[in-house]
Amino acid sequence: MQIFVINCGSSSIKFTLFEMAQEQRLVEGAIERIGSHKSELSLHLNSTPITRRVRATDHAAALTLLLAELEQQRWLTAARPPDLIAHRVVHGGNCFYRATLITPSVLQAISEVSQLAPLHNPPNVQGIEAMLAFFGQVPQVACFDTAFHHQLPEVARTWALDRQLVEQYQLRRYGFHGLSHDYVTAALADYLQRPRQQLRLISLHLGNGASGCAVRDGQSIDTTMGFTPTDGLVMGSRCGELDPGVVLYLQQQGFSSEQISSHLNHLGGLKGICGLSDMREVVAAATATDGDEAASLALALFCYRVKKVVGSYWAVMGGVDAIIFTGGIGEHSAVVRSGCCEGLESLGIVLDSDQNRAVRPGQIDAIHPPHSRVGLFVVPTDEALQMARLSQQQLEQNPTAE
Incomplete structure (x- = not known):
């Protein structure tokens, strides 16, 4: 086919x-x-x-x-x-x-x-x-892209807003990057030769768009993106997590909804902090001999937000079996992976620096030492293949559509 x-x-x-x-x-x-x-x-x-x-x-x-x-x-x-x-x-x-x-x-x-x-x-x-x-x-x-998160527990998808407002305007945490989170969950389970239903995972899709996902019993139980893909982690040009009062304040200062949207989605994130939206350029500027301060802050904030998510999902699931790094940044930036794991040793999360630097492109690689209680893995994502598989399954379940 x-x-x-x-x-x-x-x-x-x-x-x-x-x-x-x-x-x-x-x-x-x-x-x-x-x-x-x-x-x-x-x-x-x-x-x-x-x-x-x-x-x-x-x-x-x-x-x-x-x-x-x-x-x-x-x-x-x-x-x-x-x-x-x-x-x-x-x-x-x-x-x-x-x-x-x-x-x-x-x-x-x-x-x-x-x-x-x-x-x-x-x-x-x-x-x-x-x-x-x-x-x-x-x-x-x-x-x-939202389907993997459709069955988020009510406590994870609900916002503390007026119920009538929520129901009228379909306000909830929808979550995104579902095709990627679903694919790498299955790929790591196959790699470990363990049923996905037996694993507690944190999937970190880190790219120009970035999101984290807690996976238990093979299903998404929480994720960082919310009503839109703007919420959650710091991204290339998207701001991520933000006090909604900031939006109200900007409106009061005369900003239009289009201007605010532009600042949140196109002028924010890494780009807003240091003027660079490509993490490769941010890392190069931050680690240069003269060390660009704005780029260093952008890199630090990106990793800081990831660590907060890892800690909160570890608490929600009562521990974690493995953490997945995927997406353009997650698969290719040893510096970012190191920054995201730094200081998490008390949770049983230990990175092997040599293995982290020796990751092979296109391959699943473990980047933790034997004594780490939590497995750390780089897992290349393949959203196109995931779509092909899901589509084939759907057609096989509905053969009259052929």
Whole structure:
């Protein structure tokens, strides 16, 4: 079975074509910087990269380019379509809690949920509509980033607000990065040869977007992102945890909701503290001989917030069997991993510095010494493969959709 996975983000479209018999990537790529004069198409076929500038003024233009490229290269054509198409949808609201076959009513519901994720769901919907128009007879599945957290315990998902207000506006902790947290949970369980239901895990997806997730009995029981992906840990340009009184104060000072949103989502985080949103640049500046103070603070705050989450989840679960580092930063930054573990020895969390520096790209690696009571692991995430697997399972459960 061939499955085409597509992820339409706010400024990019990423895609992968899988042959599921061996879970092999046949082709993958992206169109990035959509809406910019620097829009770029990149393709990887048999590890051979192809990159070129394109004119992608908006998502509609980018999707047209993508479909034309796939047909020209004869990877996918109307006459030779994939067996299944999987779409990443960031927000499923209270409607969707598993991968779901897309029907007109499902597409309408996803569109309605867009009010909860105005930056993310509209491009997701555009991707679905484009694929339905081009591959109308191919089953298509929506995979929701919120689904893994759908069954958060009530005590973890509830905010202390007026119940009528909460129910009227669907206010709750939804959580995000669910596809990643679910994937690495399963991957580590397989690596350890233990059922996931027997593990107490803390999954740390650390990238330009970052979130922590407490996993017990194989399920998410708490997570740092909340109603939106802005909450929780410090991120590249998102502020993370913030007293809501700050928003009210800024409104009183004359800031519009659009201006406040920009400060919270695009001008905050690492970028707000030191002017750099890429953690690689932050680490380089912080560890340079002359040591940039703002970058040092940004790095320290990032790790400090992670440590607070680790400690709180350790308390909630009554201990932890393992901590997972994943995402672009979690997988590749030994400095950040070290900073996130420093001072946690009293919880049985001990990092092996040599193993931490010797992590192999693309491999699961243990980075703790034998005497550490808590296992520390770097686990590469693969959200595209997780989507392909979930979509295949959904189709197998609904064979009449084929």
